[in-house]
Amino acid sequence: MPPKCQAHSTPPECRVPQVPLLRPGKSLTIFCRLFLTVLLASSLSTAQTADQAWLRYPGYHGRTVIPLKARALGHGSLEQSAAQELQRGITGLAGASSCISNSAINGETIVGTAEEVHKAYPELAVPNDLEPEGYWLDWAESKGHALLVVAGGDQRGVLYGVFALLRRLATDQDVTHLNLRSHPAMPIRWVDEWDNPDGSIERDYAGRSIFFEGGQVRQDLAPVAEYARLLASIGINGCNVNNVNAAPQLLDADHLKQLARIANTMRPWGVRLALSVDIASPQKIGGLSTYDPLDPGVQSWWAAKAAEIYALIPDFAGFTVKADSEGQPGPSSFGRTSADAANTLAAALAPHGGVVLYRAFVYNHHLDWHDPKADRARAAYDIFHPLDGKFAANVVVQTKEGPIDFQAREPVSPLFAGLEQTSQAMELQVTQEYTGQQRHLVYLAPMWKQVLDFDLRADGRSTPVKEIIAGKTFHRPLGGNPGSPRTGPRPWGGNPGSPRTGPRPWGGGMVAVAGVGRDAWLGSPLALANLYAFGRLAWDPNLSAEEIAGEWTRQTISSDPEVVRTVVKMLMQSWPAYENYTGPLGMQTLTDITGSHYGPNIESSENNGWGQWHRADHLGVGMDRTVATGTGYAGQYPPEVAKLYESLSTCPDELLLFFHHVPYTYRLHSGKTVIQHIYDSHYEGAEQAAQFARDWATLEGRIDQTLYQQVRDRLVYQAGHAIVWRDAIVQYFLKLSGIPDEKGRAGHYPGRLEAEDARLTGYKVIDVTPWEDASGGKAVSCDQPQVPPEALASPIVPGNLTSCTAEWTWSGAPGRYNIAVQYFDPAGGGAAFSLVLNHQGVDSWAAGANLPSTRPSGDNSTRHITPNVSLKPGDTLEVRGIPSGSNHAVLDYIEITPAAAVP
Numbered sequence: 027m028p029p030k031c032q033a034h035s036t037p038p039e040c041r042v043p044q045v046p047l048l049r050p051g052k053s054l055t056i057f058c059r060l061f062l063t064v065l066l067a068s069s070l071s072t073a074q075t076a077d078q079a080w081l082r083y084p085g086y087h088g089r090t091v092i093p094l095k096a097r098a099l100g101h102g103s104l105e106q107s108a109a110q111e112l113q114r115g116i117t118g119l120a121g122a123s124s125c126i127s128n129s130a131i132n133g134e135t136i137v138g139t140a141e142e143v144h145k146a147y148p149e150l151a152v153p154n155d156l157e158p159e160g161y162w163l164d165w166a167e168s169k170g171h172a173l174l175v176v177a178g179g180d181q182r183g184v185l186y187g188v189f190a191l192l193r194r195l196a197t198d199q200d201v202t203h204l205n206l207r208s209h210p211a212m213p214i215r216w217v218d219e220w221d222n223p224d225g226s227i228e229r230d231y232a233g234r235s236i237f238f239e240g241g242q243v244r245q246d247l248a249p250v251a252e253y254a255r256l257l258a259s260i261g262i263n264g265c266n267v268n269n270v271n272a273a274p275q276l277l278d279a280d281h282l283k284q285l286a287r288i289a290n291t292m293r294p295w296g297v298r299l300a301l302s303v304d305i306a307s308p309q310k311i312g313g314l315s316t317y318d319p320l321d322p323g324v325q326s327w328w329a330a331k332a333a334e335i336y337a338l339i340p341d342f343a344g345f346t347v348k349a350d351s352e353g354q355p356g357p358s359s360f361g362r363t364s365a366d367a368a369n370t371l372a373a374a375l376a377p378h379g380g381v382v383l384y385r386a387f388v389y390n391h392h393l394d395w396h397d398p399k400a401d402r403a404r405a406a407y408d409i410f411h412p413l414d415g416k417f418a419a420n421v422v423v424q425t426k427e428g429p430i431d432f433q434a435r436e437p438v439s440p441l442f443a444g445l446e447q448t449s450q451a452m453e454l455q456v457t458q459e460y461t462g463q464q465r466h467l468v469y470l471a472p473m474w475k476q477v478l479d480f481d482l483r484a485d486g487r488s489t490p491v492k493e494i495i496a497g498k499t500f501h502r503p504l505g506g507n508p509g510s511p512r513t514g515p516r517p518w519g520g521n522p523g524s525p526r527t528g529p530r531p532w533g534g535g536m537v538a539v540a541g542v543g544r545d546a547w548l549g550s551p552l553a554l555a556n557l558y559a560f561g562r563l564a565w566d567p568n569l570s571a572e573e574i575a576g577e578w579t580r581q582t583i584s585s586d587p588e589v590v591r592t593v594v595k596m597l598m599q600s601w602p603a604y605e606n607y608t609g610p611l612g613m614q615t616l617t618d619i620t621g622s623h624y625g626p627n628i629e630s631s632e633n634n635g636w637g638q639w640h641r642a643d644h645l646g647v648g649m650d651r652t653v654a655t656g657t658g659y660a661g662q663y664p665p666e667v668a669k670l671y672e673s674l675s676t677c678p679d680e681l682l683l684f685f686h687h688v689p690y691t692y693r694l695h696s697g698k699t700v701i702q703h704i705y706d707s708h709y710e711g712a713e714q715a716a717q718f719a720r721d722w723a724t725l726e727g728r729i730d731q732t733l734y735q736q737v738r739d740r741l742v743y744q745a746g747h748a749i750v751w752r753d754a755i756v757q758y759f760l761k762l763s764g765i766p767d768e769k770g771r772a773g774h775y776p777g778r779l780e781a782e783d784a785r786l787t788g789y790k791v792i793d794v795t796p797w798e799d800a801s802g803g804k805a806v807s808c809d810q811p812q813v814p815p816e817a818l819a820s821p822i823v824p825g826n827l828t829s830c831t832a833e834w835t836w837s838g839a840p841g842r843y844n845i846a847v848q849y850f851d852p853a854g855g856g857a858a859f860s861l862v863l864n865h866q867g868v869d870s871w872a873a874g875a876n877l878p879s880t881r882p883s884g885d886n887s888t889r890h891i892t893p894n895v896s897l898k899p900g901d902t903l904e905v906r907g908i909p910s911g912s913n914h915a916v917l918d919y920i921e922i923t924p925a926a927a928v929p
């Protein structure tokens with residue numbers, strides 16, 4: 027009889043797995059076992075590690091038993107990583123489980139390629155047709171020993187199989203019945219890092235680069251190894267380590283040697299190095315007089331450079347190219363096309379098996395905004411569709427999910443249906459450039475799912491984006507031509523050392539701009555759910571955003587059902603909430619597009635060449651992109667989709683203003699007018715953000731306290747910043763349209779006392795730019811601080827001497843109130859504030875949160891709440907601001923609300 031064992035205190039009995047591969051007559055003797063080996067208890071103490079993300083292995087609460095020992099059948103480095111990870115994972119998982127039997131020895135988990143498993147255990151029915159990078163997990167028995175088999179189609183498959191097994195255990199899934207076979211939906215599953223050699227990162231919100239510092243590759247690559255481990259756990263197989271605005275010097279001989287160290291560090295985790303290249307490199311660092319892609323000298327230069335790279339990095343993945351875009355040099359300077367440039371690079375890489383990911387993010391950022399037909403959204407299709415069929419087989423056109431630039435809402439890029447003879451990859455952004463920069467909780471998987479599942483109806487049939495980018499729809503074998511046999515040499519998908527032959531998958535894939543840095547990977551604990559979700563969707567785009575959120579929460583935070591329920595709910599509501607309070611109906615994120623891309627700045631989109639226009643005026647709003655009267659963008663979609671967007675009667679509300687210019691009084695399908703929807707959605711979104719903070723508060727005591735506190739602080743900040751967004755957009759459109767809010771909220775703020783209406787000492791009234799970022803457009807700034815009377819009586823301490831004061835007299839009812847102080851916290855100094863009641867201090871806090879922009883604006887407008895203050899009529903309330911550096915302790919207003927009404 028197997029010994030009974032219990033996982034934690036009240037779980038059911040541990041289950042004994044079924045062994046479908048047993049030869050008849052064998053009996054089952056698998057007992058409660060989990061690993062105790064501490065072989066790899068590892069040196070993970072202080073460094074930046076993968077267990078700060080989801081690889082924590084916090085404890086096994088499931089009831090299936092698995093063998094105690096793990097063994098790799100082969101000697102390849104990926105397989106060794108796989109076996110070591112299994113050991114490490116089970117060690118962690120075993121820690122919290124009582125499903126451990128010291129006497130249990132009669133079994134092991136074996137990991138190896140299908141070929142190796144077959145050789146070692148000929149009696150096992152291992153599938154012999156596993157796909158590249160695919161795996162198969164099942165129970166078996168050999169010579170009276172229980173075997174848990176992890177077989178890979180190749181070495182990467184072994185690694186991914188191990189992570190799949192660990193994921194099932196870490197999420198307490200039943201592994202009694204396995205027989206699980208899986209392979210990735212698409213071969214290219216890369217992350218792009220926009221790191222610069224000096225250690226800075228473009229659009230990064232998590233500290234400095236893990237790859238570079240001071241112009242060189244960092245000596246300490248331990249975080250890179252941990253990152254590669256994290257990436258492997260979600261099936262990512264490529265990492266481009268430098269900014270697409272590429273520094274050409276990275277291709278010089280010295281830097282290539284340094285980059286080879288990065289490649290060596292990531293290789294044991296199956297992650298291949300890729301590089302972004304500047305198309306002008308032959309001229310900039312090669313000493314040539316031109317970089318014309320059709321010049322033979324230029325072509326030879328690239329061929330020699332590729333050979334030099336492959337001599338150092340034999341499994342080099344390929345190049346990513348941003349050209350003719352946002353000031354980057356490109357083939358248009360020589361009258362050449364994007365295909366000419368891509369093919370020159372492709373020819374250089376082809377003999378070595380590399381690919382070119384050529385970005386379709388090519389547009390003119392000097393568009394004429396007076397021209398009603400000009401439209402940035404058209405650019406990718408206009409430029410790349412005519413080139414379909416002209417790209418070399420190892421070129422993949424990499425297209426952002428939407429036609430503009432990672433906005434909170436855009437339609438799917440029509441280019442996905444516009445390239446039938448070209449392999450394609452979809453580019454997403456994990457780093458939250460336009461979606462709250464990791465200070466706001468925005469789980470992006472639901473948005474990505476909408477894109478992946480969107481049916482473009484190319485050629486009048488079902489063609490969801492996920493199948494197009496996987497190469498299935500148009501039969502695009504990566505590195506081959508449509509219709510060619512899916513066998514033979516393949517440029518991608520093989521492991522180092524493995525033969526580059528055999529069946530190959532259809533080509534294409536997904537690439538995420540990740541933006542990891544040295545500050546806990548993404549700077550914010552919950553933001554890591556996006557990186558996790560990206561990898562899981564690139565492996566299997568049919569997974570739901572909700573199930574991925576659940577998996578991530580169980581592995582990262584807790585498997586307590588209440589915690590999982592709460593966190594999943596918050597994650598799932600976060601993108602709609604953000605969209606609600608930043609820019610609804612397809613207007614895009616109404617942010618400062620020429621600056622921070624963070625706070626509200628509605629007019630910044632207009633009257634410039636960047637082309638993110640929403641065309642709001644006093645009569646109406648929206649960009650007419652119809653074929654009939656607008657820019658014609660809608661006509662870039664296949665006919666069924668074009669028709670849907672062209673007509674006001676069928677265009678979905680959420681994209682109405684992306685496709686149509688309508689009066690504010692236009693009625694949506696929901697029955698609301700556009701203007702009322704703008705008001706309502708902003709109030710609703712801000713309320714949703716406040717609810718996240720309340721939801722999270724219910725988890726105190728159920729989860730790690732440090733994590734609780736970190737996330738709590740962020741959510742409280744987000745709730746305040748959502749109000750900044752709400753008020754900016756609502757007051758802007760109220761003023762522009764002149765149409766009141768049916769619900770009487772816009773322009774009326776109960777309990778709000780403006781700083782400019784206070785009795786001011788030292789403070790002077792200023793205009794805030796843009797005006798909508800301050801309540802009433804004005805604030806007060808402490809440019810000439812005064813010496814408060816009590817400071818004169820105290821010992822002189824530099825810094826506490828000078829402040830400015832705004833003072834109000836309370837005339838409301840007696841009672842307990844929350845007092846919100848809305849102030850600006852621009853970069854460039856750490857100002858301080860205090861709240862004073864009847865000359866007694868009740869609260870004080872420091873500004874200096876490192877928010878964008880050096881001038882007061884919606885980027886840095888911040889709310890501090892002092893709860894539960896007792897007030898009676900005639901009380902004097904003061905806010906004192908102490909400036910520092912260029913932070914002038916700028917104050918917008920205070921808002922006094924009954925204590926019960928606000929959490």
Ligand code: GCV
Nearest residue numbers: 220228229270271348387431
């Ligand atoms: C790397 C947006 C970002 C830029 C980025 C560009 C791109 O415009 O704001 O920082 O440049 O996209 O994707 O190339």
